[in-house]
Amino acid sequence: MTIATDPSETDIDVGRRLRMYRQMVSIRAFEEQVNQLYLRALMPGLAHLYSGEEAVAVGICEALGADDYITSTHRGHGHCLAKGAAPDRMFAELLGKAAGYCHGKGGSMHIADAATGNLGANAIVGGSIAIATGAAFSSKYLHNNRVSVCFFGEGALGQGVLYESMNMAQLWRLPVIYVCENNFYNEYTHFSETTAGEILGRPAAFGVHAECVDGQDVDAVYTAAARLVHRARRGEGPAFLLCNTYRYTGHHVGDINREYYRSKQEEQQWVTERDPLKHAADRLIAGGIVDRAEIDRLHAEINAEMEKAVEFAVSTPYPGVEEVEQDVYA
Amino acid sequence: MTIATDPSETDIDVGRRLRMYRQMVSIRAFEEQVNQLYLRALMPGLAHLYSGEEAVAVGICEALGADDYITSTHRGHGHCLAKGAAPDRMFAELLGKAAGYCHGKGGSMHIADAATGNLGANAIVGGSIAIATGAAFSSKYLHNNRVSVCFFGEGALGQGVLYESMNMAQLWRLPVIYVCENNFYNEYTHFSETTAGEILGRPAAFGVHAECVDGQDVDAVYTAAARLVHRARRGEGPAFLLCNTYRYTGHHVGDINREYYRSKQEEQQWVTERDPLKHAADRLIAGGIVDRAEIDRLHAEINAEMEKAVEFAVSTPYPGVEEVEQDVYA
Amino acid sequence: MPEVIARELTFGEAIREALAEEMRRDSRVVILGEDVAEAGTPFKVLAGLVQEFGPERVVDTPISEAGFTGIGVGAAMTGLRPVVDIMFGDFITLTMDQMANQAAKVHYMSGGMWKVPMVMRTTLGATRRSAAQHSQSLHAWFCHIPGLKVIMPSTPYDVKGLLKAAIRDDNPVIVFEDKMMYKLKGPVPVEEYTIPIGKADIKRAGEDITIVATSSMVQVALGAAVMLEEIGISAEVVDPRTLWPLDEHTLVESAKKTSRAIVIDEGYARYGTTAELASVIVEGAFFHLDQPVARMGAMHVPIPFSPPLEDATVPTERSVFDVARALCSKR
Amino acid sequence: MPEVIARELTFGEAIREALAEEMRRDSRVVILGEDVAEAGTPFKVLAGLVQEFGPERVVDTPISEAGFTGIGVGAAMTGLRPVVDIMFGDFITLTMDQMANQAAKVHYMSGGMWKVPMVMRTTLGATRRSAAQHSQSLHAWFCHIPGLKVIMPSTPYDVKGLLKAAIRDDNPVIVFEDKMMYKLKGPVPVEEYTIPIGKADIKRAGEDITIVATSSMVQVALGAAVMLEEIGISAEVVDPRTLWPLDEHTLVESAKKTSRAIVIDEGYARYGTTAELASVIVEGAFFHLDQPVARMGAMHVPIPFSPPLEDATVPTERSVFDVARALCSKR
Numbered sequence A, B: 001m002t003i004a005t006d007p008s009e010t011d012i013d014v015g016r017r018l019r020m021y022r023q024m025v026s027i028r029a030f031e032e033q034v035n036q037l038y039l040r041a042l043m044p045g046l047a048h049l050y051s052g053e054e055a056v057a058v059g060i061c062e063a064l065g066a067d068d069y070i071t072s073t074h075r076g077h078g079h080c081l082a083k084g085a086a087p088d089r090m091f092a093e094l095l096g097k098a099a100g101y102c103h104g105k106g107g108s109m110h111i112a113d114a115a116t117g118n119l120g121a122n123a124i125v126g127g128s129i130a131i132a133t134g135a136a137f138s139s140k141y142l143h144n145n146r147v148s149v150c151f152f153g154e155g156a157l158g159q160g161v162l163y164e165s166m167n168m169a170q171l172w173r174l175p176v177i178y179v180c181e182n183n184f185y186n187e188y189t190h191f192s193e194t195t196a197g198e199i200l201g202r203p204a205a206f207g208v209h210a211e212c213v214d215g216q217d218v219d220a221v222y223t224a225a226a227r228l229v230h231r232a233r234r235g236e237g238p239a240f241l242l243c244n245t246y247r248y249t250g251h252h253v254g255d256i257n258r259e260y261y262r263s264k265q266e267e268q269q270w271v272t273e274r275d276p277l278k279h280a281a282d283r284l285i286a287g288g289i290v291d292r293a294e295i296d297r298l299h300a301e302i303n304a305e306m307e308k309a310v311e312f313a314v315s316t317p318y319p320g321v322e323e324v325e326q327d328v329y330a
Numbered sequence C, D: 001m002p003e004v005i006a007r008e009l010t011f012g013e014a015i016r017e018a019l020a021e022e023m024r025r026d027s028r029v030v031i032l033g034e035d036v037a038e039a040g041t042p043f044k045v046l047a048g049l050v051q052e053f054g055p056e057r058v059v060d061t062p063i064s065e066a067g068f069t070g071i072g073v074g075a076a077m078t079g080l081r082p083v084v085d086i087m088f089g090d091f092i093t094l095t096m097d098q099m100a101n102q103a104a105k106v107h108y109m110s111g112g113m114w115k116v117p118m119v120m121r122t123t124l125g126a127t128r129r130s131a132a133q134h135s136q137s138l139h140a141w142f143c144h145i146p147g148l149k150v151i152m153p154s155t156p157y158d159v160k161g162l163l164k165a166a167i168r169d170d171n172p173v174i175v176f177e178d179k180m181m182y183k184l185k186g187p188v189p190v191e192e193y194t195i196p197i198g199k200a201d202i203k204r205a206g207e208d209i210t211i212v213a214t215s216s217m218v219q220v221a222l223g224a225a226v227m228l229e230e231i232g233i234s235a236e237v238v239d240p241r242t243l244w245p246l247d248e249h250t251l252v253e254s255a256k257k258t259s260r261a262i263v264i265d266e267g268y269a270r271y272g273t274t275a276e277l278a279s280v281i282v283e284g285a286f287f288h289l290d291q292p293v294a295r296m297g298a299m300h301v302p303i304p305f306s307p308p309l310e311d312a313t314v315p316t317e318r319s320v321f322d323v324a325r326a327l328c329s330k331r
């Protein structure tokens, strides 16, 4: 059974802050490995990296218990890690190996982990919104106190199913939190060209409680999430959390020349001024919780861990071809 | 070319008021004939009557020119008549006859009339919302000054395509007016059980200008519509007009025993206290424009006209079976 | 079918009874759909269920087919066994992403981690004077998608047993019900039973020609068989009952025996299920066939409203009889 | 194909040229889709068009496939000739109501009053390591719906001529493009031309076996034909080019001549287009066939991500060769 987090704790305890920092570093390191795998031509297909957006997944998932559900997107490595999946089996999945979470059948865009409540990444923009809402329907029906978090990019604001789902979630007071990761771009188009009106007005129109938070500040994300999760567990219904954030690299690993849709300067500004890891590290150091050396050690440790995980994934075998016809039906 | 109506005229001229009254009476009389055709077992299928809602279609269409477009719904006879279609060919369509507007192929739920800009009724709830938006896209692209009106019931608020369409309409400032006919019921379910939040918040969330009007007051509907049409023609973009109204009879002609979802008392109250025809007639009489006898004459005249139209439709032939394979492709 | 026939139920009553039994047996079974509760659907098939099971289990939804189908998928993944009601089969158009990209693929894409034990009930069939958007039989779309199961019951007995099996199945299963058949009566045992998904049923044994018919076309085929009998042609009527999984064996063996076959389904004629069924028969019985397999479906046109036109679009006892006689006369 | 071959274009370039020519010729042609303007789509097929025609005619849309497809329908009814871009064919799931219930039926339901001269361009095909929701070939769904036309070009020459014909057609036409083929080169005349919708093309003449192949499978069939030639089997490769309308005559005549046929398409194997194509051949050439028509399609499973698994799901030159050889050895 999930233990409710008390959202009144505005002072986040040290253990939690360190854990969140570690998680963010892990995601960054994971994504750097993914990019390397791509550059080394070891990865099939094109992955969508989460670098720059770490504080969102980490802050949200920190407010969840292991039993709570998440649904994720094509840019889903961060969510998967933050919810507790292991990097080695994740890399294995990204390489299409049998040891991967989905036996290699899902890959980057469909990674899922039943043990940590990850209902799966989704390659259809908005494709998991109704699913997350349905998971919340179950929770309410079964009285099991679970909360369901639906991550999606601001591009999914274009999909009608979001509004259909929010309407039902509010009508039925379902414990679901819609987390909109606004990284300002739908692929290669700025969201202002695809999004009329004010984003927060959309959930509000359906009576869904809506808030906005700085998606580069993991403490702020966690605090908001904890409050909304608590609210949902108390039966007060769905919420919408808009997290403004930024993806550092291309839409996918192959999107290198981006200047036709966004400037290097804009990218640089986010990286130097708004980096969620730097921000969190500075705060930890300023608060006297860790020093720079400890931070560096942590990074080194995590990098080493990721390298080992990659090695495992690279060396572990592909599924046998006979597996292609397995698991079509349960 | 459509002539813009000046929305500043708050005093609606007498000719217009009489024409609107006549149109409302025609729709009521038409629908009574439809019900008779059903009871006489002359009509194939089940029609959805517009009785009680006349002021909406009439007030809106009065603000449109012949070139302007409308899209309509399963409850579409009123829209079709108000936009200018002839009752005889409409009845013929409802009976599946060759002389019908669609050669009998469409029937009640698909009646259309190119000559009056009626892009068609639609049997998919919300099915014509994107179509109406597309017609407005054409108007803007072709600079032909046409406005497009999309009628739909409040049930269509459940369809995601409404939000997708309103978003694009606002982004591209399309001359489309979304007219939500809130008659309080989605078939057999009260709209409060299917609709979270405030209806007007929904268009507003997309930046779409939104207003509410008493759908039983044809003058009010016309005045609001004229203003919104004028606004759209000036290039100021889409609008949403919420018209509160009531259907007097069942969801369709066969929906006789309705007490499990709405009380006789509620029905009675709308009929006696909020009838749009009565309301308009009272005003015309009070204003000294007509007297009761003239009103009665008008009703008799229209009834006679409708009876003739029905006779025509009943006696005119079905299409030949060879027509079944015609017009699948243009 | 068991020996003791206790009573007759209509097709609609058999559906209601299947749902009620499964809901009593398993509290995880819930119904989601438009006007399913007090109204019991426009077809009144669910009448009474909300009274027994309450509005938490018989849930009226907004008119949001995509949304509540997806909610069904998510609920199925997390412990419930939802039965999603799509009033007219024509509205599955709105659910195709949820069904084909989500429901059908979740189990496979997750390497078997997540399951989607959900049922979609919807309708098919024309001749109700409901025109082009309320008369289609679009089951071929679902049959084409691996990961889904598709059920096409043709009798009260079959629909009860198959629907119960569908609810217990751990996969997304779509049940197509012929709107015109809800009032059809037939024997249904009082004792509980299920029918395995994937087994055809020979609705009438015969020697000269095989008529494979689905759903609404089974009664048509049986009627044609009676007419054929009068002119000395013995027709075997095979009802696949479930289109996926498909009991190829029974179809092929029947065709091998009779050496002639017609396949009838109310979906549009082209690129529909008759093509698959005919191909399966040809592949399995080619060297036994005297004639190519004939296919009959809805005429390849949007269903017209006008009664004489609409009636021309669907196979009838007469048209099936004519095709069968022609096939048998070419010896 | 005309005699004088001026130059080679890629499949993608041929598409771009077709669009540019039609947009120059007819100002009513507009493009709607996600990332179609500056980005020129993720496949870069539309690169440069917004520069020539401006953002009013090459319109970036929100990620609202249902919405902008419906807007295309409405715009087509009212004077434009929209070309709607659906990035991955898997996303047509979201447009099925707009396409099947609206676009396909408007002309018929209105008794011919309204027309929908619109084109949908979308993609098909696996082996791009894009997994189950970005690898499907779902054209069978559209083929099943009367009122739609479905085009499956397999060469730069064909795609240019057919796309131009589609844009000039007064009906909703869907063009499926194989994602893996955008870089494929082939001769395209400098002179303007169109290709009539509904005419098959014999891509290779042969005597012993007919291989009917669509879109991505045409090159596979041609490769298999070369392998077959080496063992003395002369294969005729027939490309229907448009699945609806379908040039049945050319398919049937080829099968009559060779007396054996294989049908290959990248859609899922069951209840897909191969069933229809095989049935048409059986119906038309039954008494000339030595063997049942073989069907080959994508394995009936969601497309897996893992490369060795994904590669196993689609027909290859080798697997086509094997099936053809087996068919021909049974004499």
Ligand SMILES: Cc1ncc(C[n+]2csc(CCOP(=O)(O)OP(=O)(O)O)c2C)c(N)n1
Pocket (backbone or CB within 6 Å): A048, A074, A075, A123, A124, A125, A126, A152, A153, A154, A155, A156, A183, A185, A186, A187, A251, D034, D063, D065, D087, D091, D094
């Ligand atoms: C329904 C659908 N349409 C289009 C796409 C192609 N696509 C993949 S990601 C993407 C942009 C998504 O933008 P956003 O939701 O903001 O997420 P981000 O990539 O920025 O994280 C698009 C258009 C898709 N996967 N699904």
Ligand SMILES: Cc1ncc(C[n+]2csc(CCOP(=O)(O)OP(=O)(O)O)c2C)c(N)n1
Pocket (backbone or CB within 6 Å): B048, B074, B075, B123, B124, B125, B126, B152, B153, B154, B155, B156, B183, B185, B186, B187, B251, C034, C063, C065, C087, C091, C094
């Ligand atoms: C997509 C879709 N879902 C369900 C239906 C069945 N249906 C027909 S009318 C209707 C209720 C519509 O309510 P509303 O939009 O308020 O219009 P009203 O009938 O009240 O005028 C429903 C559910 C349909 N036609 N289309």
Ligand SMILES: [Mg+2]
Pocket (backbone or CB within 6 Å): A153, A154, A155, A181, A182, A183, A184, A185, A186, A187
């Ligand atoms: Mg984004």
Ligand SMILES: [Mg+2]
Pocket (backbone or CB within 6 Å): B153, B154, B155, B181, B182, B183, B184, B185, B186, B187
């Ligand atoms: Mg209503």
